[in-house]
Amino acid sequence: MSRLIRRGLRWRRPYSSVAASDIDHFKTILPPHAILSTLSPSTLPVSELDPYNNDWMGKYRGRATTVLKPKTTQQVSDIVRWCASRDIAIVPQGGNTGLVGGSVPLKDELIVSLASMNTVRSFDPVSGILVADAGCVLQSLTDYVAPHNHIMPIDLGAKGSCHIGGNVATNAGGLRLLRYGSLHGSVLGLEVVLPDGTILDQLTSLRKDNTGYDLKQLFIGAEGTLGIITGVSILTPPSPQASNNVILALPHFDNVQPLYRTVKRQLSEILSAFEFIDRTAYDLAVKHGQGRGLSEEDVAGAACFVLVETSGGRREHDEEKLTDLLTNLLEADTPLINTGVLSQNPAQFSSLWALREGVTEAVSKEGKAYKYDISIPLASFKTVVDTTREQLRSKGLLGEHAVKHVLGYGHVGDGNLHLNIVAAAYTQEIQDALEPFVYELVASYRGSVSAEHGIGAMKTHALHYSKNDVSIEWMKKIKALFDPRGIMNPGKVLE
């Protein structure tokens, strides 16, 4: 019943469905191949829209009848203006690789896919500033700037399909955040189509611009609820000339924090990743062949592991620093680490990374996963994992019959823990044992219930654990100001 009430609130405004007459209008804006619609008289089978209606995990399913694929900002503007006049709700969609159901319709909203807006507008090899259409795939941008010796400031598992516009709209984090900071820093400008069709052009290429309110920041992480990002100006850093990595085996979790401090101090500017994997996560990754594990004697007595990556300008310099660090770590009177392995070539470099990056896949092979992407103080990583495990044990849910593993891994440098609960099957009992338990636990540390995955449709009800009433009230005011009709990605972020 409460679900119905929530639904009712979410859909307090009746939106218009897309009608055949709307398609006729869209035909005046777009060429025929840019309109995918199952509405009569079209004979397009419904299954053709599946990739747009379903998220990649198969968890959320929309019922949109129409997908538009504009190629220019003006076309996006014309579409939105028409929708505003007709009260048609819109879901902006990039690569549709999100984890929280933010990029698919909840009902039959119109999908505006940015996939055809995939041109690089300009790149300045001196400043490293790249201006690109929102629909450019992250990997293709990486490839575009590579010959100029630059890299994209973000990198994540979905790089082969996610769009830069979607990355910005969700403020995606990923593996390079420790080194290059969040998109709030590296995005220099945006071009956005507002919910009434107006084009907001803030596509500047300035490193410094203190002229009033920085509006673009509002759209970074708004998950498409305030407008459609159509163009991005982003600062790309020079590519490192040398990379190294090492996996360290630690006797207990308490050593992670002092180790992080030591590593930061000694490696300083060349430190580019400091990732944490607990023993359960490591064992699962090895079990499911995600990367070659260390030898038996190296892992004996290890409670957790840390992957350290360095990136720098000169290999000899980096290796010297890293060797000094490792010598100090091994020869200390009370060593923080048991042992470790240092990659000797790019193949081993990838293999060590696979042990960390492969945890996600290993978890999905092991069973059904409840995933919590949380920001909490580093010191509490282990407590949170242990407390969650105890909670499940006290409910009699720990064991092969229900929850097989409770594990933690993540980005120590960013205070971001991925808490995963691997169960034999999704059940209401486990769900009830975990929620709101985990959210309350996170709130008790003043943490975030969504560190990098966003809110989407999945966590709107949990927003209040991380944002107080005043914050949510002002978020709602901002939403109402930009989108008084509430047509832009309804039901996402805010209930």
Added chain:
Amino acid sequence: MRPSAARLLNILVPVKRAVDYAVKIRVNPQQTGIDLNVKHSMNPFDEIAVEEAVRLRERLKDAVQSIKAVTIGPPKAAETLRTALAMGADSAIHVELPDSAPAPEPLGVAKALRALVLKQSAEEKVDLVILGKQAIDDDAGQTGQMLAGLLGWGQATFASKVDVDPSTNEAVVMREIDGGSEEIRCRLPLVVTTDLRLNEPRYASLPNIMKAKKKPLQKLTPADLGVDFTPLFETLKVTEPPTRVGGGKVANVDELVAKLKEAGFTAV
């Protein structure tokens, strides 16, 4: 004749520093070779050879008296030896060439290795040479065979399994051949070249990397071995394969047929 009692094995593992396989190869503008200012690492087949030597010791324990790695190359090739030492070799020899020297050819390398085997044998006889079946930079795949020929030893090439019995002075080697494998028995001394399936090389652990720094690394010059690496052949030109030309789209069958005719295709 040697007594047939169990004896101690001395293993020599030649390794080569090569452009890493993950590096995208670029031809230099003069078309005389490739850009060498890129990441190098130990030739993967040689890494397998080092691993096999270390595994032989793990299996045969004290029966393996020594594992010695050797490389022929510029000063930086010493890093490759440090990797071999970190994996478990006891000592290393670096036949150092100047940075400007041309890359040695298989025959030159084989002659140098023979000289080294004979030199070593004055102290402790080399029983087994294990090396990669080929290096991934020149793909010559000749050194092991030439070395066996020059020494008058047996050879077991493309090995996917190696069993050594020190008590009988014999080795049983599984070889990769077309469409299957072949098992052969050979007498020591022996040259073995490694294939991909032989093993999966270990990571170098931090304590072993630290220990490797203290292991002996001897430097020799070509003159010390009485060999000379002057190339026997000359590289005329190195070019990249032609880049693929993208296709085009046609709107309908008629246009396709017209294009085909234009390109000289006709109906049979």
